[in-house]
Amino acid sequence: MSQKMWTARARESWQKNLPIEKLIPDTQPSYVASWIYVFGVLTIAALSMIVLSGLILAFAGPAWYHTSSFGHWVNSLHFWSVQLFFAFMVIHLWGKFWMAAWRGNRFKTWVSGAVVFVLSIATAFTGYLIQTNFDSQWIAFEAKDGFNSAGIGAFFNVTNLGQMLLLHVAFLPAVLGLLTLIHVLMVRKRGVVPPIDADSSNTEAAK
Amino acid sequence: MSKVLSPKEEFDAKPWAGKLRKYDILKEGTIALVVVALLVTSLAFIFGSPDEKSLTFKGWAISNSDNFYATTVQELAGTSGTATYGRPYNTNGDGLNVGPLFLQKWAGVTQRINAANDFVIEPLMNQVQSPEVKAALSQWSTATETQRTKWATTYDDAITKVEGKLSAVPNGDYGPVPALANGLTEMAKAGALDAALLSQGGFFQTDSTKQILFFGDGAYLDDAGTAANLQGGTWGMMNETGRYPGQAWLWLYSFWYQIPPFTNEDSHPIGANADVYIMVIMGLMSLGLIAMPLIPGIRSLPMRIPIHRGIWRSYYQSEGIKRRKR
Numbered sequence: 001m002s003q004k005m006w007t008a009r010a011r012e013s014w015q016k017n018l019p020i021e022k023l024i025p026d027t028q029p030s031y032v033a034s035w036i037y038v039f040g041v042l043t044i045a046a047l048s049m050i051v052l053s054g055l056i057l058a059f060a061g062p063a064w065y066h067t068s069s070f071g072h073w074v075n076s077l078h079f080w081s082v083q084l085f086f087a088f089m090v091i092h093l094w095g096k097f098w099m100a101a102w103r104g105n106r107f108k109t110w111v112s113g114a115v116v117f118v119l120s121i122a123t124a125f126t127g128y129l130i131q132t133n134f135d136s137q138w139i140a141f142e143a144k145d146g147f148n149s150a151g152i153g154a155f156f157n158v159t160n161l162g163q164m165l166l167l168h169v170a171f172l173p174a175v176l177g178l179l180t181l182i183h184v185l186m187v188r189k190r191g192v193v194p195p196i197d198a199d200s201s202n203t204e205a206a207k
Numbered sequence: 208m209s210k211v212l213s214p215k216e217e218f219d220a221k222p223w224a225g226k227l228r229k230y231d232i233l234k235e236g237t238i239a240l241v242v243v244a245l246l247v248t249s250l251a252f253i254f255g256s257p258d259e260k261s262l263t264f265k266g267w268a269i270s271n272s273d274n275f276y277a278t279t280v281q282e283l284a285g286t287s288g289t290a291t292y293g294r295p296y297n298t299n300g301d302g303l304n305v306g307p308l309f310l311q312k313w314a315g316v317t318q319r320i321n322a323a324n325d326f327v328i329e330p331l332m333n334q335v336q337s338p339e340v341k342a343a344l345s346q347w348s349t350a351t352e353t354q355r356t357k358w359a360t361t362y363d364d365a366i367t368k369v370e371g372k373l374s375a376v377p378n379g380d381y382g383p384v385p386a387l388a389n390g391l392t393e394m395a396k397a398g399a400l401d402a403a404l405l406s407q408g409g410f411f412q413t414d415s416t417k418q419i420l421f422f423g424d425g426a427y428l429d430d431a432g433t434a435a436n437l438q439g440g441t442w443g444m445m446n447e448t449g450r451y452p453g454q455a456w457l458w459l460y461s462f463w464y465q466i467p468p469f470t471n472e473d474s475h476p477i478g479a480n481a482d483v484y485i486m487v488i489m490g491l492m493s494l495g496l497i498a499m500p501l502i503p504g505i506r507s508l509p510m511r512i513p514i515h516r517g518i519w520r521s522y523y524q525s526e527g528i529k530r531r532k533r
């Protein structure tokens with residue numbers, strides 16, 4: 001009977017695919033020894049800083065940082081976290097490209113990462129629109145034409161502060177966070193991709 | 208999908224059976240977080256962040272009152288950027304298209320704007336006005352649509368003819384238009400238009416569409432954008448106010464705006480519809496990035512160009528891998 005239960009099936013499938021030893025391992029294949037592996041983790045760290053500083057800004061309201069010097073500093077934290085986030089993510093992306101890290105059934109990992117990349121650009125963009133300063137006036141007026149021309153502006157109105165504000169602090173980060181989580185869980189489930197020139201002759205020797 | 212996996216594909220997909228090394232994932236994560244937190248904190252302390260005050264209608268009307276006045280006349284005449292825009296604001300233009308795809312038109316009017324009413328008449332009506340402006344408002348509201356357009360376009364043409372130099376505009380039958388434009392300019396100079404557009408006759412307000420569009424119809428915002436190096440034709444999309452890094456990740460999107468035919472508004476069909484062509488190109492390129500591992504040629508680049516030998520150098524050395532195996 002129990003095999004038919006959703007709950008039991010979900011639990012068993014999780015345990016089979018992603019046991020705790022895989023989720024938080026204490027060993028890695030010997031080839032996981034390169035500075036490039038650090039950039040995925042650094043991207044997570046920068047994203048965490050974005051969320052943290054963003055939460056403070058959200059609590060105090062969108063115009064707070066114009067008048068409070070502490071607020072401005074928190075805004076600076078948010079700003080630089082974003083710059084670092086993109087820098088780390090782009091290095092990570094190029095690294096994964098040159099490692100052809102989609103090999104061995106890891107296509108979906110690549111796809112989730114690339115979707116996160118595109119979505120990050122959209123999320124950052126909405127952030128620029130809700131600065132409530134000259135920059136956001138300018139960007140809203142300029143950017144509307146591109147979106148309108150493709151029919152997107154009819155639903156995603158960059159000149160509507162309220163809509164952009166809510167998307168930036170609620171919907172987009174929620175989706176981004178979820179996709180990032182899925183991305184990382186997929187990596188843990190499949191393990192880190194072996195080097196391009198490694199094959200069974202390299203693992204035979206280890207036995 | 209019953210494709211046969213190559214031995215290498217199968218090997219890559221299987222759990223690693225070779226040598227292992229110790230790896231403390233939680234420790235690494237914590238160190239990364241601390242390092243990034245320190246880095247961000249220092250950057251924030253040393254460089255701060257840009258925050259240039261927003262511009263106002265008051266600032267516009269005071270610093271360039273002729274331009275504000277002339278823009279108001281254009282809104283009444285229906286010749287401004289917003290009034291002639293088309294979807295999603297009105298049906299006064301067809302918008303852009305890619306071949307037979309009129310995406311802009313098809314998406315319809317979702318944020319209706321009547322430039323004359325929303326930008327000029329309503330804000331004037333929502334304020335206590337001088338007898339002159341009151342009289343002008345009632346003359347305007349009792350006139351026919353044709354009459355209104357005639358007054359406003361005649362005046363607009365006269366202003367254009369003298370290149371915006373208001374003092375040089377000859378007398379003519381402009382009806383209530385000069386009084387209305389004057390009324391709105393005075394109102395803007397006093398700072399009342401910012402508030403009137405913001406409230407739009409209501410209490411709560413979260414939609415800034417009308418302010419932004421009216422604001423961009425004149426020269427004030429555009430001049431400020433040029434002064435701050437933000438114009439799209441000169442990579443401005445990636446720039447930030449002041450000496451700060453901007454949205455560098457928009458470089459590819461920005462790139463198309465720097466090269467022909469996209470730079471030439473008069474070249475048909477692409478230059479004249481540059482916005483939508485670039486949108487489509489970037490959409491397709493994003494899909495290309497997502498599906499990169501499926502694209503022949505590109506997906507085999509990492510095997511051909513041996514950057515991976517650098518990445519896995521210590522592993523290749525310890526395993527004595529000299530040449531790429533097939």
Ligand code: HEM
Nearest residue numbers: 037040041043044093096101109110113114117187192193
């Ligand atoms: C929010 C953004 C992202 C975060 C937080 C993130 C995080 C990570 C982490 C922690 C790993 C494992 C460690 C490592 O190899 O670095 C990883 C692996 C991977 N990432 Fe990302 N990533 C992001 C975006 C991307 C992007 C934009 C791509 C490519 C388009 C991508 C492709 C991959 C691939 C293919 C792997 C698997 C590597 C393997 O199996 O060896 N990721 N990611």
